[in-house]
Each structure stands twice: as C-alpha cells, then as structure tokens.
Amino acid sequence: MATHNSLVLLVDDVPQNIQVLGNILKNQGYSFALTTNGKETFELLEKKTPDIILLDIMLPDEDGFSICSKIKSNPNLKHIPVIFLSAKHDIKDKIRGFELGAVDYITKPFEDVEVIGRVTNHLQAKLDRDKIERYNHKLEDMVEQRTKELIIKERESILAQFMQGVIHNVRGPITSVANGMDVIDMMKDGIEQHISQSDIQSSVNDELQEIWELNKLNKEKLEALLKDLKSMLKKSRTDHNEEIEITDLNRIIEQEIDFLNVDLEFKNLVTKEINLSTKPLPIKVITAEISQLFQNLVKNSMDALYQKPNKQIDIETGIDQGFAYFKISDNGPGIPTELLPRIFDPFFTTKPKESNEDTKAPTGTGIGLRFCKSTAESYRGTISVEKSQIGGACFVVKLPIV
Ligand SMILES: Nc1ncnc2c1ncn2[C@@H]1O[C@H](COP(=O)(O)OP(=O)(O)OP(=O)(O)O)[C@@H](O)[C@H]1O
Ligand SMILES: [Mg+2]
Structure with missing residues (x-):
C-alpha cells in the first residue's frame, strides 16, 4: 500500500498511549516519529515533514489546540492532516479541533480498527492531493513553457512579415530610381555627340534640361522612399500618430503619376486616361502609405499587361458617400473568378518567385495586395476589385473624407 511509505508523527506524552498507538502503527508497517510536547514537535517539523500528525490535546508545555492552530497558519505545514486524540465523551474538544482545521479525531481508549481506518483514509486522501498538486505544477510548467515558445514563434513571424513588407515596399521605388539613372546614362552618349558638334548648342540645352528634370524626380523618389522607410520603422515600434496628416488624395495621386512617368515603359508605352476629381479630397493618412498602396496597384496592372501590345491604365479619383476613392483599371x-476570394490573402501570388531571363515574366511574393488591404482598413477604408470597363481588373480604394 502506498500509505506505508508515509511518516506518521505521534504527539503524546502519556507512555501508555504511546505504547498502544505505536504498536498499532508498527503492526501496520507505518514508520512513525514521536514527540511529547510542543517544543519538540516544532523542532522536528523544522527537519521533517510528516504525512499525518496524531495530536493529543493535553500536553505539558502547550495544548494540542494551540499546536494545531500554529501548524494550520504555517504555509509550509498547513497541508499536513491533523487527527486529534480525544476522550470519548468530550464533544466540545472535538468541535474545537475541527474548527482549528483538524481532519478527524480518534477516541480513547484506542481500538485497532478505528485507528487503522482513520489513519489510512486520511493518509490516502493526503497522498492523492499531493499527487494532484504535483500534476498541476507539472501542467503549469508545461503551459508556461508552451506559451513562451508560442510568443517566440509569434514574434519571429511578425518580424519575418515585417521584413518582407519592408523589402517589398522598397523594391519598387529603388527599381524606378535605378531605371531613371539608366535613362540618364543612355542620354550621356547623345549629349557627348551633340557637344562635339558645336553648332547645335540649343538641343544640348534641351537634353540637359531633361536630365535635370529626371534627377529632380529621382531625388524626390528617394526622399519618398526614406520617408516610407521611416514610417514603416516607426509603425513597427509603437504609436505613429504624429505621422498622420490631412492631405488631398488628388495631390498624392498626381505626385505618384509624376513618379511613374520616370519609367519610360509607363511613360511611352501605356495609354493613360487620368480623371482626377475637381473637388478636393481631404483624407487623414500617412501619405507614404497611400503612395505605396497606389504603387502596388499600378505595379500589379503593369505586371498584368507585360505581354500585351496595347497597354492601357486608367486612373480616376472622386467622392462616394463620404469616402474619397481612387480607381485603377487596366x-x-x-x-x-475562382481566384477572387484569395487575392488578398498573405503570400497568394500567381507569379513566379524567381525571374526568368527568357520570358522576363514579372515575379511576385504575394504581399502587395495584403499590404493594400491592411493599410486601407487601418484607416477604416476599403479595397475592392471589379471587372474594368476596358477589359481587365479594376481596383477601387476608398478612404473616409475628413
Ligand atoms: N491588375 C491585376 N490583374 C490581374 N491579376 C491581378 C491584378 N492585381 C493582382 N492580381 C492577382 O493577384 C495576385 C496577388 O497580388 P499581390 O499584389 O498581392 O501579389 P503579387 O503581385 O503576386 O506579388 P507582390 O508581393 O510582388 O506584389 C497576383 O499574383 C495576381 O494573380
Ligand atoms: Mg503585387
């Protein structure tokens, strides 16, 4: 029996009681310790933790009630069950014992069956409680460990998504700056030729003007990129309210179109119909975020048109029931239709991950539209897609007017 490995503490000073109880416990195979007064009892409890205490009421230095209440008010000892040893007729003592936290009493003169039954029952109950407590501790440890692991995983995933977002958002502007610089490089040869023929000074001036214009746009683009990076980093930390400003949506779109025209393919090979609202469209946003949202959508349209000979992209802004909107159609x-429910899911893409030298097919990570959606929704706006009047897709972004 599991209870037989347990330690019973007997607190009594009457030799006859000690002998009778000691024999009963010994015969049952219990190990037991003996103390005969309060002082000894607490000295022993400092060194050993018995599994049950059999406590007499009448002791020389301190009575059993006082010892019991000290045990029950000590957090390290209070879980030990206490059984009082009481005279048969003394009801008051029994009640007092229960009030002080005793679990039971054994009446004198001691009967083997009664002592064994009560001690065994309470010991078993105590061992069961200990087992449940150990199990609970183990569970708590496991939960704590698991929670730690989940928090670490969650952080890693947020960081990974954030990094992907940063990379995704800087790739577009850097590419257009690089394209602009390519154009400057190409023009350099022309300029050198012109200069060698000194009679066409005016045409040199025209081309120089174009170069300066391009450089100005490139610089603006880089500044927008830096602002964007700054806002992304700030957003990843805490509050970014101070970045929010009231801006006219038309101004953002106009500026973005200027930037897009740096790209010669967009400038020369895409037919554009641009219809900006004549009314102001005041919205309260982080400008860089809306610029990015617009760039992502135009980039998607350009990707969709990459094999098409007659490319067309239409851009429109306006007001619709308290919302400023812009539409991009291609x-x-x-x-x-079957892909429509998935296009805003993170990492959903139909584009290859790696570029192919032969096909030059555009690549994708599947983050663009996810970014657009979470940005629009962070301003209580919406993004939706419909069939465009000119044949392809039409994305509509709505943001509340202030
Ligand atoms: N204008 C569009 N015409 C056709 N399909 C589109 C258009 N815009 C988006 N899609 C589809 O939606 C998918 C998801 O677009 P999303 O911008 O989220 O990712 P991506 O463009 O593939 O990659 P990236 O993360 O580089 O933007 C695209 O892969 C494409 O299949
Ligand atoms: Mg995209």
Whole structure:
C-alpha cells in the first residue's frame, strides 16, 4: 500500500498511549516519529515533514489546540492532516479541533480498527492531493513553457512579415530610381555627340534640361522612399500618430503619376486616361502609405499587361458617400473568378518567385495586395476589385473624407 511509505508523527506524552498507538502503527508497517510536547514537535517539523500528525490535546508545555492552530497558519505545514486524540465523551474538544482545521479525531481508549481506518483514509486522501498538486505544477510548467515558445514563434513571424513588407515596399521605388539613372546614362552618349558638334548648342540645352528634370524626380523618389522607410520603422515600434496628416488624395495621386512617368515603359508605352476629381479630397493618412498602396496597384496592372501590345491604365479619383476613392483599371487579362476570394490573402501570388531571363515574366511574393488591404482598413477604408470597363481588373480604394 502506498500509505506505508508515509511518516506518521505521534504527539503524546502519556507512555501508555504511546505504547498502544505505536504498536498499532508498527503492526501496520507505518514508520512513525514521536514527540511529547510542543517544543519538540516544532523542532522536528523544522527537519521533517510528516504525512499525518496524531495530536493529543493535553500536553505539558502547550495544548494540542494551540499546536494545531500554529501548524494550520504555517504555509509550509498547513497541508499536513491533523487527527486529534480525544476522550470519548468530550464533544466540545472535538468541535474545537475541527474548527482549528483538524481532519478527524480518534477516541480513547484506542481500538485497532478505528485507528487503522482513520489513519489510512486520511493518509490516502493526503497522498492523492499531493499527487494532484504535483500534476498541476507539472501542467503549469508545461503551459508556461508552451506559451513562451508560442510568443517566440509569434514574434519571429511578425518580424519575418515585417521584413518582407519592408523589402517589398522598397523594391519598387529603388527599381524606378535605378531605371531613371539608366535613362540618364543612355542620354550621356547623345549629349557627348551633340557637344562635339558645336553648332547645335540649343538641343544640348534641351537634353540637359531633361536630365535635370529626371534627377529632380529621382531625388524626390528617394526622399519618398526614406520617408516610407521611416514610417514603416516607426509603425513597427509603437504609436505613429504624429505621422498622420490631412492631405488631398488628388495631390498624392498626381505626385505618384509624376513618379511613374520616370519609367519610360509607363511613360511611352501605356495609354493613360487620368480623371482626377475637381473637388478636393481631404483624407487623414500617412501619405507614404497611400503612395505605396497606389504603387502596388499600378505595379500589379503593369505586371498584368507585360505581354500585351496595347497597354492601357486608367486612373480616376472622386467622392462616394463620404469616402474619397481612387480607381485603377487596366486592360489586362483580369482576375479569374475562382481566384477572387484569395487575392488578398498573405503570400497568394500567381507569379513566379524567381525571374526568368527568357520570358522576363514579372515575379511576385504575394504581399502587395495584403499590404493594400491592411493599410486601407487601418484607416477604416476599403479595397475592392471589379471587372474594368476596358477589359481587365479594376481596383477601387476608398478612404473616409475628413
Ligand atoms: N491588375 C491585376 N490583374 C490581374 N491579376 C491581378 C491584378 N492585381 C493582382 N492580381 C492577382 O493577384 C495576385 C496577388 O497580388 P499581390 O499584389 O498581392 O501579389 P503579387 O503581385 O503576386 O506579388 P507582390 O508581393 O510582388 O506584389 C497576383 O499574383 C495576381 O494573380
Ligand atoms: Mg503585387
């Protein structure tokens, strides 16, 4: 029996009681310790933790009630069950013992069956409680460990998503700056030729003007990129309210179109119809975020048109029931109905991950539209997609007017 490995503490000073109880416990195979007064009892409790205490009421230095209440008010000892040894007729003592936290009493003169039954029951109950407590501790440790692991994983995933977002958002502007610089490089040869023929000074001036214009745009683009990076980093930390400003949506779109024109393919090979609202469209936003949202959508349209000979992109702004909106339509292949529910999911893409030298097919990570959606929604706005009038996809972003 599991209870037989337990330690019973007997607190009594009457030799006859000690002998009778000691024999009963010994015969049952219990190990037991003996103390005969309060002082000894607490000295022993400093060194050993018995599994049950059999406590007499009448002791020379301190009575059993006082010892019991000290045990029950000590956090390290209070879990030990105490059984009082009481005279048969003394009801008051029994009640007092229960009030002080005793679990039971054994009446004198001691009967083997009664002593064994009560001690065994309470010991078993105590061992069961200990087992449950150990199990609970183990569970708590496991939960704590698991929670720590989950927090670490969650942080890693947020960090990974954030890094991907940063990379995604800087790639577009850096590419257009690089394209602009390529153009300057190409023009350099022309300028050198012109200069060698000194009679066409005026045409040199025209080309120089174009270079300065391009450089100005490139610089603006880089500044926008830095602002964007700054806002992304700030956002990843805490509050970014101070970045929010009231801006006219038309101004953001106009500026973005200027930037887009740095890209010669967009400038020369795409037919554009631009219809900006004549009314102001005041919105309260982080400008860099809306610029990025617009760039992502135009980039998607350009990707969709990459094989199309007659490319067209239409841009429109306006007001609709308290919302400023902009629409970007293209005449690409559009989005197949079965893919519509998935296009805003993180990492959903139909584009290859790696570029292919032969096909030059655009690559994708599937973060663009996810970013657009969470940005629009962070301003209580919406993004939706419909079939465009010119054949392909039409994305509509709505942001509340202030
Ligand atoms: N204008 C569009 N015409 C056709 N399909 C589109 C258009 N815009 C988005 N899609 C589809 O939605 C998918 C998800 O777009 P999203 O911008 O989220 O990712 P991506 O462009 O593939 O990659 P990236 O993270 O580089 O933007 C695209 O892969 C494409 O299949
Ligand atoms: Mg995209």
